[in-house]
Amino acid sequence: MINIAVLGYGTIGSGVIEVLKTNCESIAKRAGDQIDVKYVLDLREFPGDPIMEKLVHDVNTILEDPEVKIICEVMGGVEPAFTFVKSALLKGKSVVTSNKELVAKHGAELINMAKEHNLNFLFEASVGGGIPIIRPLNQSLTADEIVEITGILNGTTNYILSKMCDEGLGFEAALAEAQKLGYAERNPAADVEGHDACRKIAILSSLAFGMQVDYEDIYTEGITKITDIDILYSKALGAKIKLFATSIRDNDRVYAMVAPAMIKSNHPLFSVNDVFNGIFVRGNVIGDVMFYGSGAGKLPTASAVVADIVDAAKHFGKNIWTIWSSKKLELTDVNQVKHRFFLRVKGSAQDVKDQVAKLFGEVEEVKAEGIQGEYAFISESISEQDVKEKINKLADVLSLIRVRF
Amino acid sequence: MINIAVLGYGTIGSGVIEVLKTNCESIAKRAGDQIDVKYVLDLREFPGDPIMEKLVHDVNTILEDPEVKIICEVMGGVEPAFTFVKSALLKGKSVVTSNKELVAKHGAELINMAKEHNLNFLFEASVGGGIPIIRPLNQSLTADEIVEITGILNGTTNYILSKMCDEGLGFEAALAEAQKLGYAERNPAADVEGHDACRKIAILSSLAFGMQVDYEDIYTEGITKITDIDILYSKALGAKIKLFATSIRDNDRVYAMVAPAMIKSNHPLFSVNDVFNGIFVRGNVIGDVMFYGSGAGKLPTASAVVADIVDAAKHFGKNIWTIWSSKKLELTDVNQVKHRFFLRVKGSAQDVKDQVAKLFGEVEEVKAEGIQGEYAFISESISEQDVKEKINKLADVLSLIRVRF
Numbered sequence: 001m002i003n004i005a006v007l008g009y010g011t012i013g014s015g016v017i018e019v020l021k022t023n024c025e026s027i028a029k030r031a032g033d034q035i036d037v038k039y040v041l042d043l044r045e046f047p048g049d050p051i052m053e054k055l056v057h058d059v060n061t062i063l064e065d066p067e068v069k070i071i072c073e074v075m076g077g078v079e080p081a082f083t084f085v086k087s088a089l090l091k092g093k094s095v096v097t098s099n100k101e102l103v104a105k106h107g108a109e110l111i112n113m114a115k116e117h118n119l120n121f122l123f124e125a126s127v128g129g130g131i132p133i134i135r136p137l138n139q140s141l142t143a144d145e146i147v148e149i150t151g152i153l154n155g156t157t158n159y160i161l162s163k164m165c166d167e168g169l170g171f172e173a174a175l176a177e178a179q180k181l182g183y184a185e186r187n188p189a190a191d192v193e194g195h196d197a198c199r200k201i202a203i204l205s206s207l208a209f210g211m212q213v214d215y216e217d218i219y220t221e222g223i224t225k226i227t228d229i230d231i232l233y234s235k236a237l238g239a240k241i242k243l244f245a246t247s248i249r250d251n252d253r254v255y256a257m258v259a260p261a262m263i264k265s266n267h268p269l270f271s272v273n274d275v276f277n278g279i280f281v282r283g284n285v286i287g288d289v290m291f292y293g294s295g296a297g298k299l300p301t302a303s304a305v306v307a308d309i310v311d312a313a314k315h316f317g318k319n320i321w322t323i324w325s326s327k328k329l330e331l332t333d334v335n336q337v338k339h340r341f342f343l344r345v346k347g348s349a350q351d352v353k354d355q356v357a358k359l360f361g362e363v364e365e366v367k368a369e370g371i372q373g374e375y376a377f378i379s380e381s382i383s384e385q386d387v388k389e390k391i392n393k394l395a396d397v398l399s400l401i402r403v404r405f
Numbered sequence: 406m407i408n409i410a411v412l413g414y415g416t417i418g419s420g421v422i423e424v425l426k427t428n429c430e431s432i433a434k435r436a437g438d439q440i441d442v443k444y445v446l447d448l449r450e451f452p453g454d455p456i457m458e459k460l461v462h463d464v465n466t467i468l469e470d471p472e473v474k475i476i477c478e479v480m481g482g483v484e485p486a487f488t489f490v491k492s493a494l495l496k497g498k499s500v501v502t503s504n505k506e507l508v509a510k511h512g513a514e515l516i517n518m519a520k521e522h523n524l525n526f527l528f529e530a531s532v533g534g535g536i537p538i539i540r541p542l543n544q545s546l547t548a549d550e551i552v553e554i555t556g557i558l559n560g561t562t563n564y565i566l567s568k569m570c571d572e573g574l575g576f577e578a579a580l581a582e583a584q585k586l587g588y589a590e591r592n593p594a595a596d597v598e599g600h601d602a603c604r605k606i607a608i609l610s611s612l613a614f615g616m617q618v619d620y621e622d623i624y625t626e627g628i629t630k631i632t633d634i635d636i637l638y639s640k641a642l643g644a645k646i647k648l649f650a651t652s653i654r655d656n657d658r659v660y661a662m663v664a665p666a667m668i669k670s671n672h673p674l675f676s677v678n679d680v681f682n683g684i685f686v687r688g689n690v691i692g693d694v695m696f697y698g699s700g701a702g703k704l705p706t707a708s709a710v711v712a713d714i715v716d717a718a719k720h721f722g723k724n725i726w727t728i729w730s731s732k733k734l735e736l737t738d739v740n741q742v743k744h745r746f747f748l749r750v751k752g753s754a755q756d757v758k759d760q761v762a763k764l765f766g767e768v769e770e771v772k773a774e775g776i777q778g779e780y781a782f783i784s785e786s787i788s789e790q791d792v793k794e795k796i797n798k799l800a801d802v803l804s805l806i807r808v809r810f
Contacts, residue, residue: 023549023550026550027548029615030547031547130691130694135545136540139540139544142432142435142436143428143708143709143712271670271676285427285704285705287698288699289699291695294693297692299690300690303691304691307547307549309548311547321437
């Protein structure tokens with residue numbers, strides 16, 4: 001019997017308990033032994049829930065119990081999770097977590113600490129919910145130098161954009177629907193402003209490049225400025241707008257950004273709709289691969305957490321090597337990055353057209369049915385710096401979206 | 406330094422040498438040491454190729470050299486690969502292979518042999534080329550009971566079907582083009598008759614269900630009977646025809662089959678076109694996940710082989726657990742499996758329609774522009790046995806394709 005403790009009895013924590021129960025036999029077979037939840041830590045009480053038998057309010061009960069071999073941290077947030085996880089590792093317990101804030105902030109340190117103590121710190125569920133992406137990056141794509149990772153990493157924003165696209169809803173209406181269905185929180189900022197996707201791409205980039213990518217360094221733009229008119233234009237182009245979290249290596253330079261992008265159907269992430277996530281990886285020998293699945297949700301995320309528990313159980317006394325040094329990777333200034341840009345400028349098409357031609361040279365004009373009083377176009381590939389300077393010279397820019405075709 | 410030997414200097418073998426050279430530094434970092442190819446086994450000579458320095462014609466030179474720790478078998482075919490791999494394991498060398506025939510036939514035995522000797526037998530490249538699927542099934546989806554695996558596992562047939570769909574080509578013309586581009590062999594039977602996909606789904610099913618699935622037991626139908634007229638109808642339906650290799654668990658029954666399937670855009674494999682492969686997996690807790698990438702090709706496949714070499718190097722003295730017992734899994738008789746079927750029957754629509762209605766009850770009529778002298782429809786969900794009996798009563802059935810919507 002392998003004793004574990006679950007820190008946090010929220011959505012994911014209760015999912016972990018449920019998955020361990022549902023697939024108890026097959027999990028035991030794969031872990032080599034029965035997994036038993038000895039404690040659940042939560043400050044709350046859950047009257048009537050059978051979990052009460054295992055509930056403790058003091059983390060020290062768990063940390064001081066030598067029978068507990070694996071800690072499953074599913075509380076979220078940096079503190080007190082960080083303190084608890086460090087203490088657990090120092091007490092000789094392996095840790096698995098779904099906590100993206102913790103991993104983005106302290107991943108390198110906790111990985112090293114686990115390594116020093118011949119333990120494991122695993123975090124498959126911190127990115128992409130149930131989708132296997134951390135382990136493939138770590139253990140499958142080891143023959144490659146990764147040159148790009150681009151993900152649709154936030155289910156809430158992908159749901160909102162899908163709704164806007166499929167039903168012609170505006171941003172606010174689509175957000176309201178997402179909130180009604182429980183896909184978006186009452187305070188949706190972490191999702192719609194791109195912060196959630198930003199932490200996740202920071203984690204993936206750190207793993208891909210083996211060095212610390214600080215999420216604070218990543219240019220992050222959410223989807224709040226995307227309107228139903230933008231969607232109309234994207235449809236006219238046969239394109240979709242997705243919130244992309246991207247990290248690209250170009251020789252020794254790496255840049256990373258989170259921002260809406262227009263893509264066409266030849267992009268592998270084009271069909272990733274609703275609350276699903278997709279992660280596209282380009283390696284210098286493997287070429288393009290893509291991973292797709294439920295990026296959030298109780299059971300898919302719990303599935304990834306439990307898979308980490310199984311892996312930790314299979315690797316008692318043996319550290320699973322993860323290359324993520326605490327040395328900081330200096331990202332390239334995003335202003336130097338080049339894209340094509342979709343732009344909408346207020347004014348009569350004929351007036352603006354000339355001004356745009358003077359500033360941007362040759363552009364691709366874009367028209368959408370029924371839209372008047374503005375001029376929309378796609379620029380040639382120019383730098384972020386350049387586009388900023390140019391749009392400063394235009395009177396009223398209604399929209400700026402990066403174009404990936 | 407870790408000494409390895411490569412058995413077979415064909416496309417994949419030379420790709421392995423190239424990948425090890427190209428990414429030499431990052432691979433050494435991930436493997437924990439420099440990987441050095443000490444020998445390459447091939448019966449042929451390669452005058453002028455630097456490989457000549459390492460070329461040997463006698464496998465015993467390799468087997469008897471205690472410095473060689475990992476054997477990379479990329480010859481293909483069951484024999485002599487099987488004999489060589491067994492001997493290598495008995496001599497204490499771990500083995501990685503891209504050989505689907507070998508793995509489908511002797512996987513269980515070789516996995517057990519590796520386990521007994523505390524070695525590893527790894528075969529990521531045997532299915533889906535570069536796409537990580539074996540390791541995710543083995544190590545990531547361990548919290549789940551797999552209920553379905555469906556793959557587009559053969560790049561050649563997917564290329565042919567994509568060409569037929571995009572350019573309206575007939576089967577023979579599309580095959581000829583695939584042969585011209587080197588995607589199809591001069592004798593294309595293994596691909597177009599579905600045998601290649603059959604071996605691959607046998608491997609994936611054995612891993613998913615932990616027991617031996619014999620490929621000889623899997624109902625296998627290729628794409629040679631698919632015509633440009635079928636494609637016209639599929640387009641009229643907004644559907645595509647793909648060669649699906651499927652294995653589904655329904656309680657304690659498992660059935661597996663390789664056959665063309667009609668799918669619509671809501672299926673995650675709909676956008677897997679050209680020579681790409683995609684593998685869809687449904688778990689009882691994770692829900693649906695999908696893996697996508699280059700299913701063949703020199704470098705993508707070599708990338709997967711080298712990733713296995715890295716994994717073997719990281720696991721000297723420690724067997725990576727793979728659950729694939731030699732106990733045979735008895736598949737459900739495919740005749741009992743139910744689908745909807747797309748059928749085309751020769752004759753004037755009005756005549757056939759009544760006959761069809763009598764036999765099949767309510768059906769969905771399908772029309773394609775410009776096609777006359779036949780009646781096409783999609784049946785309700787009925788068993789394979791049923792559909793066979795019913796079509797025996799029809800004069801001239803032009804086409805029968807399973808429908809997955």
